[in-house]
Amino acid sequence: MDASNPNDAAIDPAEKNVEDQSPQEKFTAGRKRGERGPDEKIWSGGYSAVDQSGSFIVLTLITVGLIVGGIFLWPILLAIPVLWIGQLIRVWWIKMGVSYELTTRRFMHEHGVIKRTTDRIEVIDIDDVTVEQGILDRMFNVGTIRITSSDRTHPELRIPGIKDVKKVALMMDDARQAERDRRGVYIESV
Structure with a gap:
């Protein structure tokens, strides 16, 4: 074998004819073809406080009512900062308690502040992605995704x-379809 002659170079096992390959070479060649490498992050996010816009509007109306009531009974005004601080702590607690990450293969969601739980759903296992939005949600471009x-x-x-x-729901749906295409899984109508 002459090293200067490219035709005499060693043949890559993946380039051999299928009949000439050992079972191990067939397995590793097939695995290399089907693999895409490590998970690639598509999207990550968490809870948006804008989702609480309805609660803040109601709290503002209550505050106005308490101010009007405070004209006749001033100690009632002490409830205003307590209500607002309570709402801000509630929103902070929810915001700190959840995070989400969508990769090419998995959707991961973490929840909990004191005790943290991480769950994974394989993207290929997702059957349907639904968007739920109320009128205020549409105004502020937030909503709920139901998987x-x-x-x-x-x-x-x-x-x-x-x-x-x-946009996030579309990314989930696209990732689901890409993973099914990659694995050769096709869903037929029943």
Whole structure:
């Protein structure tokens, strides 16, 4: 074998004819073709406080009512800062308690502030992605994504407070379809 002659170079096992390959070479060649490498992050996010816009509007109306009532009974005005601080702590607690990440293969959601739980749903297991938005949600471009999947732990998962909800839902649907195409899984109508 002459090193200067490119035709005499060693043949790559993946380039051999299928008949000439050992079972191990067939397995590793097939795995290399089907693999895409590590997970690639598509999107990550958390709870958007804008989702609480309705609560803040109601709290503002209550505040106005308390101010009017404070004209006749001034100690009632002390409830205003307590209500607002309570609402801000509530929103902070919700915001700190959830995070989401969508990769090319998985959707991961973490929840909890004191005790943190991380759950994963394989993207290929997602059956349906639905967007739910109220009138205020549409005004502020937030909403809830409802995922229906064949995952045993979360057959239906609601993800509230997502900013740019339609864009994120489309990314989830695209990732699901790309993973099914990559694995050669096709769903037929029943």
